[in-house]
Amino acid sequence: xxxxxxxxxxxxxxxxxxxNWLVLLSSYxxxxxxxxxxxxxxxxxxxxxxxxxxxxxxxxxxxxxNDCYYCGIRRSNHKAERYRLTRExxxxxxxxxxxxxxxxxxxxxxxxxxxxxxWLEETIHEIKRKYPDCALTLSMGERSYxxxxxxxxxxxxxxxxxxxxxxxxxxxxxxxxxxxxxHRKDCLYALKEIGYQVGxxxxxxxxxxxxxxxxxxxxxxxxxxxxxxxxxxxxxHKDTPFHDRPQGSLEKTLFFISLxxxxxxxxxxxxxxxxxxIHSKGRELGILAGANxxxxxxxxxxxxxxxxxxxxxxxxxxxxxxxxxxxxKRIESIxxxxxxxxxxxxx
Ligand code: SAH
Numbered sequence: 129x130x131x132x133x134x135x136x137x138x139x140x141x142x143x144x145x146x147x148n149w150l151v152l153l154s155s156y157x158x159x160x161x162x163x164x165x166x167x168x169x170x171x172x173x174x175x176x177x178x179x180x181x182x183x184x185x186x187x188x189x190x191x192x193x194n195d196c197y198y199c200g201i202r203r204s205n206h207k208a209e210r211y212r213l214t215r216e217x218x219x220x221x222x223x224x225x226x227x228x229x230x231x232x233x234x235x236x237x238x239x240x241x242x243x244x245x246x247w248l249e250e251t252i253h254e255i256k257r258k259y260p261d262c263a264l265t266l267s268m269g270e271r272s273y274x275x276x277x278x279x280x281x282x283x284x285x286x287x288x289x290x291x292x293x294x295x296x297x298x299x300x301x302x303x304x305x306x307x308x309x310x311h312r313k314d315c316l317y318a319l320k321e322i323g324y325q326v327g328x329x330x331x332x333x334x335x336x337x338x339x340x341x342x343x344x345x346x347x348x349x350x351x352x353x354x355x356x357x358x359x360x361x362x363x364x365h366k367d368t369p370f371h372d373r374p375q376g377s378l379e380k381t382l383f384f385i386s387l388x389x390x391x392x393x394x395x396x397x398x399x400x401x402x403x404x405x406i407h408s409k410g411r412e413l414g415i416l417a418g419a420n421x422x423x424x425x426x427x428x429x430x431x432x433x434x435x436x437x438x439x440x441x442x443x444x445x446x447x448x449x450x451x452x453x454x455x456x457k458r459i460e461s462i463x464x465x466x467x468x469x470x471x472x473x474x475x
Contacts, residue, residue: 131160149343161383168386168418178464181471183232184225184426187435188213192238200365200436225426229468236267249282256283263470287319290329294348295341327356333376334362355473360402363438382417389418424451
């Protein structure tokens with residue numbers, strides 16, 4: 129079967145077999161990329177219109193106990209200048225974000241034991257008390273079922289935890305042995321069971337990725353049925369074991385955004401900062417490929433350069449207000465508009 133037929137089948141059945149994914153992923157042409165893009169655009173417009181949701185990203189710590197080979201804030205990177213935000217600093221990011229129109233805040237950080245369950249619970253409570261009309265998303269890695277449950281009960285609404293790769297051997301090539309795909313997967317299913325809107329995702333062209341591992345990613349995503357799916361190109365960081373690996377492809381990332389939109393029609397899919405980093409119009413192209421979310425940086429400017437997961441990250445110098453205005457203009461230029469809403473998953 130040709131790739132176009134497989135894309136049609138994906139559109140109709142919202143799934144493909146492993147073998148069909150292999151065929152699609154090993155034989156697509158630029159023509160198929162445009163075909164997927166036009167379908168993805170129709171789909172996203174029929175579900176979400178031309179609305180683009182924004183999430184204020186607060187990178188609250190770059191301390192991390194993990195040692196992921198791709199990540200610039202891995203524990204073994206002794207060149208990383210570490211920081212932690214205080215509760216007051218975090219709340220002040222929310223205050224500023226709220227004034228700018230953000231109705232979702234994302235707390236993202238390394239896995240930092242300094243922030244205990246008690247500390248986080250109280251902080252979540254406080255944010256939700258001050259901003260009851262906002263959604264709060266957490267992205268702080270793997271924790272216990274009980275911690276996830278406490279944070280949910282304290283008011284957190286969503287959780288982002290990229291699965292990184294759904295193929296166990298590939299997972300082992302990206303992470304040290306204390307981390308496993310099976311545990312990552314358990315966390316994602318636990319988060320879903322507790323009631324969070326859940327996000328998974330992966331890097332496009334991460335080292336050792338193949339069409340086989342990508343086919344596993346697509347099957348895993350289909351099985352998990354996440355509310356959010358975050359993908360972006362792998363970008364090397366100079367002080368990591370993968371410093372000399374090539375950066376991910378723009379075209380391939382855009383193609384995957386379209387395929388994910390065709391498979392998971394209602395998903396919230398961001399045009400990520402990594403995509404904006406490898407191409408000056410990367411985020412606009414991501415939206416035209418089927419994404420409907422942007423995650424501008426709300427972190428205090430004095431920490432932004434320090435939250436360096438990869439090299440040359442964009443928007444590390446601007447104030448949040450400048451970022452928001454710049455994004456609004458970019459989005460209008462392609463015929464979409466940023467809306468000031470929580471932007472929940474539409475079933
Ligand atoms: N500690 C949290 C947050 C991780 S940072 C967690 O474990 O979920 C968010 C995402 O950035 C990661 O899930 C990873 O997919 C991505 N990332 C890390 N290093 C990267 C790199 N070098 N290039 C592109 N994306 C990267």
